[in-house]
Amino acid sequence: MDKKLYDLIDSYYEDFAAKLTRWIQVPSVKDEPAPGAPFGVECRRMYDMALEDCKAEGFVVRDFDGYALDATLPGESDEAIAVLGHLDVVPAGDAWPCDPFAAVREGDKIYGRGTSDDKGPMLCALYAMRAIKEAGVPLKKSIRMILGCDEESGWEDMDYYARHADMPEVGFSPDASFPLINTEKAMLHLIMTAPVAEDGLQVKQLFTGERMNVIPGESKALLAGGQEIADAVAAYAEKTGLPYTAEVTTDGVWVTADGIPGHSAYPEGRRNAIGMMLYLLKALGVKGAFATLADAVGMAHDGANLGCAYSDDVSGALTCNMGILHLVDGTITCTLDMRVPITADLDVLEKNALAALPGFTATLIEKKAPHHVPAESELVTALLAAYTEETGTPAQPQYTGGGTYAKVLRQGVAFGASFPDDEDLAHQAGEYVLISKMLLATKIYANALVRLAAK
Numbered sequence: 108m109d110k111k112l113y114d115l116i117d118s119y120y121e122d123f124a125a126k127l128t129r130w131i132q133v134p135s136v137k138d139e140p141a142p143g144a145p146f147g148v149e150c151r152r153m154y155d156m157a158l159e160d161c162k163a164e165g166f167v168v169r170d171f172d173g174y175a176l177d178a179t180l181p182g183e184s185d186e187a188i189a190v191l192g193h194l195d196v197v198p199a200g201d202a203w204p205c206d207p208f209a210a211v212r213e214g215d216k217i218y219g220r221g222t223s224d225d226k227g228p229m230l231c232a233l234y235a236m237r238a239i240k241e242a243g244v245p246l247k248k249s250i251r252m253i254l255g256c257d258e259e260s261g262w263e264d265m266d267y268y269a270r271h272a273d274m275p276e277v278g279f280s281p282d283a284s285f286p287l288i289n290t291e292k293a294m295l296h297l298i299m300t301a302p303v304a305e306d307g308l309q310v311k312q313l314f315t316g317e318r319m320n321v322i323p324g325e326s327k328a329l330l331a332g333g334q335e336i337a338d339a340v341a342a343y344a345e346k347t348g349l350p351y352t353a354e355v356t357t358d359g360v361w362v363t364a365d366g367i368p369g370h371s372a373y374p375e376g377r378r379n380a381i382g383m384m385l386y387l388l389k390a391l392g393v394k395g396a397f398a399t400l401a402d403a404v405g406m407a408h409d410g411a412n413l414g415c416a417y418s419d420d421v422s423g424a425l426t427c428n429m430g431i432l433h434l435v436d437g438t439i440t441c442t443l444d445m446r447v448p449i450t451a452d453l454d455v456l457e458k459n460a461l462a463a464l465p466g467f468t469a470t471l472i473e474k475k476a477p478h479h480v481p482a483e484s485e486l487v488t489a490l491l492a493a494y495t496e497e498t499g500t501p502a503q504p505q506y507t508g509g510g511t512y513a514k515v516l517r518q519g520v521a522f523g524a525s526f527p528d529d530e531d532l533a534h535q536a537g538e539y540v541l542i543s544k545m546l547l548a549t550k551i552y553a554n555a556l557v558r559l560a561a562k
């Protein structure tokens with residue numbers, strides 16, 4: 108890459124920190140819509156700030172009614188390389204070491220909700236475009252940054268943009284990690300219901316989980332019985348080495364299973380508290396639908412006992428998560444969230460899962476095809492070459508069970524901006540970035556955009 112680009116990017120250090128600080132100080136969490144602000148007034152305030160900043164850099168900006176904006180660095184042709192990201196953030200949550208929206212700075216480090224997901228990375232893309240513009244790199248294709256405000260919720264921003272603008276075909280989303288993700292698994296989401304059994308251990312209350320894509324960290328149930336149940340729970344905890352507790356009350360015995368929470372697409376190293384509870388109930392003598400769930404799902408996340416185990420070289424193994432288990436008025440309702448390798452047949456998996464759960468009625472919530480850009484495509488090879496040139500590290504494309512904006516583009520991949528050795532702090536307390544690493548990402552983006560768009 109041209110030395111001029113490196114010098115320019117290095118010179119942006121304090122300017123980058125100042126702009127990131129301003130962006131972090133807007134708590135752009137999705138809220139009730141207001142006039143001109145489809146995702147709430149704070150999202151609109153963030154949107155206007157980004158719009159003004161892009162305009163100040165001399166890019167051609169367009170405002171799509173507060174849903175999504177774009178900023179274009181024009182090339183010879185209208186064909187654009189897209190860089191897609193978002194300005195909304197998830198709520199701050201608890202346990203922060205500092206005010207999550209104060210953008211507290213400690214030397215090279217800036218703390219704040221949105222520093223790594225996704226305001227920091229989008230500023231990297233913005234500064235990469237600025238450097239290319241200031242260095243006067245001649246462009247054959249245009250470069251278009253598209254910024255949405257609804258990535259963390261329903262993706263209404265990209266729906267709106269796709270309906271009102273000409274969506275580019277090729278590009279990347281700086282909303283995940285380096286080196287590059289070119290494969291997103293398919294999704295199969297089911298809600299299963301069944302009546303509770305009248306014989307066996309009686310479960311009086313059980314209501315765990317709110318979202319199907321979360322691995323629940325705790326499950327509580329109220330069971331009929333007394334001290335003998337509490338003793339059996341203690342014995343089972345002892346036998347399995349798993350953290351269960353029981354408390355005898357006048358209503359029955361409250362039992363608690365403590366799992367390790369996480370995202371359903373990444374079950375490795377986590378422990379689903381619902382699965383723990385199902386195993387415990389089975390050991391205590393539950394019958395019918397609860398026992399069926401314990402056998403067919405339990406604490407496994409590979410779908411094997413559902414007849415759904417599957418893996419391929421490109422996208423790894425299938426994962427399956429039960430995020431919700433509710434007992435209401437004698438009916439059990441639970442969810443299955445499967446992230447499916449790209450060569451698997453979704454219809455077959457659905458049929459197998461239903462066959463493994465006799466007595467249950469299934470409602471299909473989502474059946475989404477996978478997204479894949481071949482490793483040998485021009486896009487993937489160019490981006491990986493840019494990454495390797497700037498970091499000195501050889502790299503292979505990766506897969507994910509999660510979803511990114513990349514799939515909005517016919518040929519889109521996720522590319523940065525967190526590095527393989529970074530702590531994964533997206534959506535967590537204490538989210539931060541190092542400005543020096545942000546500038547390295549900026550160099551990678553500039554390198555990549557030159558490869559894709561320059562003459």
Ligand SMILES: [Zn+2]
Nearest residue numbers: 224225258282
């Ligand atoms: Zn994000």
